[in-house]
Amino acid sequence: MKRCASIRVRMMSWVLAVTVTILAAFILWSYFSARHRLEADMEARAFSLADGAARRIDAKLGVLQGVVNGMALTLESQELKVPFENVRAMQTKCLEENDGIYGVCVALEPGVAPTNWPDLAAWEYRAGDRLEYVDLAGAEYAHTWEDWYTLPKHLDRPVWSEPYEWEGVLMVTYSVPIYLGANEERRFAGVITCDLTLDWLEQMIKELPLGEDGYGLLMSRNGTYVSHPMPELVLNESVFSIAEQRGEPELRAVGQRMVSGRSGILPFVSFATGELSWLAFTSLESADWTMAALISLEEMRSEILKLSRRQAMVGFAGLLLLCLAVRMIARSITRPISNLRDAADTLANGNLDSALPVPCGKDEVASLTQAFGNMRDNLKRYMADLRKTTAARERMHSELRIAHDIQMGLVPKTFPPIPVRNDLDLFAVIEPAREVGGDFYDFFLLDEKRMVVAIGDVSGKGVPAALFMAVTRSFLRSAFRSDTDPAEVMTHVNAELNEGNESCMFVTLFFAVFDLSDGSLQYVNAGHNPPIILNSDGTLEWISSPRGPAAGVIEDAVYATGKTTLPAGAALILYTDGVTEAMNSDETLYGEERLEARLSASGGLLSCRRLIDELLADIMEFTAGAEQSDDITILALKQKCAESTGNGDCEVDGNLRKRIVFDSNTDALYKAIKELDEFLGAHNASSELSSNVRLALEELATNIIKYAYNDNDRHRLEVDLRLANPATMTITDDGRPFNPLEDAPAPTLEGAIEDRPIGGLGLHMIRSMGMKMEYRRENERNILRVIIPAS
Numbered sequence: 107m108k109r110c111a112s113i114r115v116r117m118m119s120w121v122l123a124v125t126v127t128i129l130a131a132f133i134l135w136s137y138f139s140a141r142h143r144l145e146a147d148m149e150a151r152a153f154s155l156a157d158g159a160a161r162r163i164d165a166k167l168g169v170l171q172g173v174v175n176g177m178a179l180t181l182e183s184q185e186l187k188v189p190f191e192n193v194r195a196m197q198t199k200c201l202e203e204n205d206g207i208y209g210v211c212v213a214l215e216p217g218v219a220p221t222n223w224p225d226l227a228a229w230e231y232r233a234g235d236r237l238e239y240v241d242l243a244g245a246e247y248a249h250t251w252e253d254w255y256t257l258p259k260h261l262d263r264p265v266w267s268e269p270y271e272w273e274g275v276l277m278v279t280y281s282v283p284i285y286l287g288a289n290e291e292r293r294f295a296g297v298i299t300c301d302l303t304l305d306w307l308e309q310m311i312k313e314l315p316l317g318e319d320g321y322g323l324l325m326s327r328n329g330t331y332v333s334h335p336m337p338e339l340v341l342n343e344s345v346f347s348i349a350e351q352r353g354e355p356e357l358r359a360v361g362q363r364m365v366s367g368r369s370g371i372l373p374f375v376s377f378a379t380g381e382l383s384w385l386a387f388t389s390l391e392s393a394d395w396t397m398a399a400l401i402s403l404e405e406m407r408s409e410i411l412k413l414s415r416r417q418a419m420v421g422f423a424g425l426l427l428l429c430l431a432v433r434m435i436a437r438s439i440t441r442p443i444s445n446l447r448d449a450a451d452t453l454a455n456g457n458l459d460s461a462l463p464v465p466c467g468k469d470e471v472a473s474l475t476q477a478f479g480n481m482r483d484n485l486k487r488y489m490a491d492l493r494k495t496t497a498a499r500e501r502m503h504s505e506l507r508i509a510h511d512i513q514m515g516l517v518p519k520t521f522p523p524i525p526v527r528n529d530l531d532l533f534a535v536i537e538p539a540r541e542v543g544g545d546f547y548d549f550f551l552l553d554e555k556r557m558v559v560a561i562g563d564v565s566g567k568g569v570p571a572a573l574f575m576a577v578t579r580s581f582l583r584s585a586f587r588s589d590t591d592p593a594e595v596m597t598h599v600n601a602e603l604n605e606g607n608e609s610c611m612f613v614t615l616f617f618a619v620f621d622l623s624d625g626s627l628q629y630v631n632a633g634h635n636p637p638i639i640l641n642s643d644g645t646l647e648w649i650s651s652p653r654g655p656a657a658g659v660i661e662d663a664v665y666a667t668g669k670t671t672l673p674a675g676a677a678l679i680l681y682t683d684g685v686t687e688a689m690n691s692d693e694t695l696y697g698e699e700r701l702e703a704r705l706s707a708s709g710g711l712l713s714c715r716r717l718i719d720e721l722l723a724d725i726m727e728f729t730a731g732a733e734q735s736d737d738i739t740i741l742a743l744k745q746k747c748a749e750s751t752g753n754g755d756c757e758v759d760g761n762l763r764k765r766i767v768f769d770s771n772t773d774a775l776y777k778a779i780k781e782l783d784e785f786l787g788a789h790n791a792s793s794e795l796s797s798n799v800r801l802a803l804e805e806l807a808t809n810i811i812k813y814a815y816n817d818n819d820r821h822r823l824e825v826d827l828r829l830a831n832p833a834t835m836t837i838t839d840d841g842r843p844f845n846p847l848e849d850a851p852a853p854t855l856e857g858a859i860e861d862r863p864i865g866g867l868g869l870h871m872i873r874s875m876g877m878k879m880e881y882r883r884e885n886e887r888n889i890l891r892v893i894i895p896a897s
Contacts, residue, residue, distance in 0.1 A: 116464050121432045122425075129421045136417055144410060145384075145403065152386035152401045153371050155314050159322060160388050160397035162310065167302070167392040170207060171280060173200055174300045175264070178282040181212070185286055186295060190223045194239075197230040200300070201237055207300050208232055208277060211242065213249045214296035218286070231301065258283040258297050266393040269304065269332045271341055276304040276332070278393070308333055319379050319402035327394035329361050336378055352377065360385070364396045376400055517546055521715070524551070530622065531677075532559075533714035534741035535722065537684075537734070544571025544613070545682050545737035548579055552590055552619065560617030561680040561741050563634065565656075574611045578603065578657070582617065592619060592630035593667040596657065600632070600665070603658035612658035616680060625672045625745050630665050632657045635683055638702075640717075642675035643767055644709045645822075646702055649885065670884050671836070673826060674765055677714060677744040679705065684736035688725050691732045696725060714742035762789055762829040770811045770821040770839070778825060779803055789829065795894065798875050799827065799835060802892045805868030806837055806846075814841025814888070833894040838887055845881045846890065 177196055181188060197210045209231030219226055227242035227249040242249045249255055257265040258281040267279040280302065284295045311322040311333050324333040329344035339348070345361035357377070363370060364387045374385035379402065387398040464475075521533050534547045544564030551557050562578055564571040578599065585598040596615070603613065616637060618629035629637075629649065633656030639647040652666040672678055681701075688696040704724050708717055718740050725738065764785045768774040779800055786796045807823060815821055824838040846869055872879065878893040 118429065118432050120464050122429060125425055125428055129425060133418050133421060148401050148403070149371055149384050149386070152316075152320075152384045152399045153369075153388070155316065156322070156386040156397050156399040157369070157388045159311065159314060159399070160390050163307065163324075163395075163397065164390050164392045166206065166306075167280075167390070170204060170300060170302055171264070171392055173204060173207070174210075174280055174282050174298055177210075177212075178284050178298045181298070182284055182286070182295075186214070186218070186220055186284075188220075190220075190225075190228075193223075193228065194230070197228070198237060201230060201232065206302055206306070208272075208275070208303050209299075209301040211299045211301075212296070213242065213255055213299070214284075215250070215294065216247050218295045254279045254281045254299050255297055257281065259294055266395075268326050268328060268330065269341060272301075276307070276341070278302050278304060280393075304332070314399060316399055316401055317405055319381055319405050320383065320400050321378065322397070322399045325361075325364060325396045325398070327365055327396075329365050332395065334378075348377065363387075364398060367394075373403070374400065376402075381405075518549060523549055523557075529746055530557075531714045531744040531746050532742070533718055535718055535739070537722070537738040539684070539734045539737050540568055542569055542572040543567055543737035544575050545684065545739035546575045546579055547680070547739055547741045548582065548617075549741070549743075550583065550586075552586065555621060555623045556590070557620045557622060558586060558617060559620060559678070559680065559741060559743055560615065561634065561682065561739060562613050562615040563682040563684075563737070563739070564613045565611050567737070570609065570611070574609075574613065578613050578615070582615075590619060591667060592617060592628050593665045596630045596632055596654070596665040597663075600657040600663050601661065604661040607658055612656045614656045614683075618678070620672065620678075620743065620745075622745070625674065627668075627670050627672055627678070629668050629670070630654070631668070632663075632665065633659075635681060635686065637681075638679040638705065639670070639672060640677040640679055640705050640708075641673065641767070642709075642765075644706050646705060647885070651885070668884070669882070671838075671889070672743075672745055673824065674745055674763055677717065677742050679717075680741040680743075682737060682739045684734075684738035685721075685725065685740065687736055688729055688738065689732060689735055690729050696728055700724075700728070714744055717742050764825075764827045766825045766827075767822055768825075770815065770823055772808075772811065775804070775807050775811065775823075778807075782825070782827060785827070791829065795833060798877060798894050799833070801875065802835060802872050802877060802894065803837070805872060806890060806892070809846070809868065810837070810839045810841060810888075814839055814844060816842065835892045835894065837890045837892070840887050843883055844888060845883075847879055847881050 177200065180196070181193075193212055197212070200210050201207055209229055211227060211229040213227040213229075214223075216226065225241035225243060226247065228239070229242050230237055230239045232238075242252075254265075254267055257267075262283065264280065264282045267281070269276060269278045271277070278301075279299050281297045281299045283297055285292050286295045287293055307324060311324065314320075314322045316322060321335040322333070323331060323335070325345060326332055329346050330341060331339045331343060331345070332341070334340055345364065346358055349355065349357035349361060360372070360374060363372075367389045369388040371384060371386040374383055375381070376383050376385075381402045381404045383400040383402050385398060385400050387396050389396050517534075517536060522528075522530065523532050524530055532549060534549070536543075536545055536547060538545070544566060546562050546564075548560045549557060560582060562575065564574045564578065566574075581599045581602045582595070585595040585602075589595055589598070595617075599615070613632075614634040615632040616629065616634040618627045618637075620627055631637075631649075631653045633654065636648045636650040636653075639649065641647070649668065649670065652668050654665040655663045657663075686696055686698050686701055701721075704721055705717075708720050712720070721740060722738070764782065766778045766781055768778045782799060782803065783796060786799065791799075803825065807825075810823060821840060824836075826836040826838075828834050869879075872892070876895050880891040880893070882889050
């Protein structure tokens with residue numbers, strides 16, 4: 107039998123090993139924890155110093171900006187009707203009261219200056235301890251070609267020049283444009299400039315508390331060094347030229363971030379010191395410059411190492427004291443079986459952290475002790491893993507649920523959207539493929555008569571797509587506050603999405619402005635699935651043009667506004683590609699043909715909610731439990747009759763309305779005329795109005811039936827009569843393009859009737875009755891609107 111050391115020796119050995127391990131772990135944890143905290147503090151300190159220096163520079167430059175802006179405002183408000191002596195006095199006063207200004211210039215366009223002004227470019231500047239004056243114009247108006255003159259003129263805003271060196275002094279020029287007149291008569295008159303010395307910048311940056319190996323620097327908007335600890339770089343090199351010389355594309359990327367106008371902080375190996383440092387940078391608000399501060403990480407880490415060594419010395423001293431204490435305690439331990447029993451009771455009570463006696467030898471007690479130890483360790487590992495896994499899963503699901511609730515809170519869910527109007531039916535639904543997705547819909551009122559409906563599909567899925575969706579929706583609503591033309595709004599949204607779109611995400615988008623008074627639609631399509639108009643008789647029309655690229659792809663993309671009419675009782679169906687690209691287990695797509703068949707089968711008489719419910723049910727039945735591959739979003743809009751008056755008649759927006767669809771043949775035409783006569787008689791229309799309606803429909807529809815079609819296919823005409831004041835009748839056909847107002851021959855009214863050529867008399871008769879006509883061609887359809895005056 108193997109002999110075991112005494113309990114005292116075994117206990118001391120284990121305690122010593124555990125203590126050394128804990129001590130080592132503590133020292134390492136302390137080192138890395140202190141390092142992390144100090145790095146975070148240094149990071150915050152570097153950014154604070156850079157931002158503070160930038161704000162100090164802004165404060166000084168801002169005061170000088172205010173002086174020059176004030177002079178420009180004074181000359182503009184008086185339209186340059188200021189004696190030249192007063193202008194010179196203002197220049198002198200500005201230089202005397204502001205030590206930081208080197209020179210002030212008032213430069214005007216040729217022909218703009220008052221006749222009593224002797225000079226066009228009056229410049230007063232410091233020459234040592236006195237003030238000098240010179241006219242910069244010359245005989246050729248040379249000042250009009252200078253950057254300080256042309257940049258504010260063409261950019262239409264105040265401009266800071268690139269820093270430059272003038273007679274050994276670092277300087278910069280601030281130029282403010284002057285305008286005369288207002289609105290359309292507003293014209294450029296000249297500029298006011300001030301030249302500022304920047305010698306105070308170098309001293310201020312040197313005083314920043316950045317440590318022995320840290321330093322500050324200042325760059326212009328082009329990356330040129332304005333201040334740097336290496337004087338040979340100032341005004342001679344830029345961060346991009348240094349990157350080119352050193353062959354370091356990473357340095358170029360850092361330079362691009364620094365001059366982008368954003369603030370940031372990142373680890374950076376300084377080419378001036380060769381040490382790893384924190385580089386914090388921020389842009390100035392007064393000028394297009396970037397202030398940066400570097401703090402050495404190597405310097406900080408050496409201090410942390412010294413601290414860790416002192417902690418180790420103290421720890422080892424404590425370890426020696428602990429060994430003495432354990433030796434004294436071990437003497438009192440003589441019964442390992444009792445210890446094991448006590449430990450077993452503790453384990454049975456659920457305390458898995460209870461210590462067990464160290465097994466020694468191969469006897470039953472040692473084996474049992476080892477078995478208990480293995481059981482305890484396995485249970486601890488299992489429960490620890492289970493806790494971590496459960497906590498991580500719960501945290502992830504909780505965050506996704508919150509994100510889903512936030513996303514669903516962004517889309518409107520009030521149906522009907524305008525409870526006081528019972529002539530409008532609208533319903534929409536969104537089914538994300540994940541907890542959150544990139545699809546969205548939206549609708550809102552522009553005014554009492556117009557409503558915007560929109561639908562979009564962001565590239566990708568998950569949280570990034572949801573964030574891009576929220577941004578797109580915000581840009582869309584914001585753009586409609588300043589413009590209501592869909593193409594202009596889409597152009598604005600596309601420009602906003604392209605700006606700073608480093609992730610190269612995009613969104614297909616369709617939205618329309620729906621006029622509740624007449625059913626007209628103005629729309630724009632940015633790469634989205636073509637919407638569908640579902641007529642009340644179950645026929646479908648696809649809105650396939652005009653169509654532009656997806657938003658966020660091409661910065662200067664051009665979009666066109668399409669126009670059409672949503673007939674009473676017809677529904678506008680908007681959807682995303684999650685509908686047509688829904689797949690079953692055989693990877694077969696739902697497709698546009700199946701979508702068209704489903705909508706036709708549903709008919710145009712269902713409510714928008716029921717229409718969408720039936721479509722979703724059909725998609726779910728088609729996919730048959732297959733995992734949803736993309737977000738599904740559908741929106742349906744219908745202008746329905748506010749109040750039924752019988753016989754298919756209805757009242758919309760306070761006006762009686764009759765809509766008839768009939769085949770393009772003479773028998774169907776006379777049935778339609780008879781139906782209109784019954785409608786007019788039932789609502790006590792005057793005989794003159796009835797006669798005019800009958801005449802206009804018979805003449806115009808007859809011409810369409812005879813001349814509009816070049817085939818023998820079945821074609822249908824749609825008539826929409828509204829008894830407003832005045833009454834209107836709209837006739838829509840899908841024949842070849844024909845504008846009767848321009849293309850029809852003029853009637854011949856002289857000579858015998860049998861000798862006159864055929865054609866033109868019908869339109870002549872309609873006009874002679876005081877009726878007016880308006881024609882347009884939309885979506886491959888002729889639309890002729892007849893305005894019938896009251897009797």
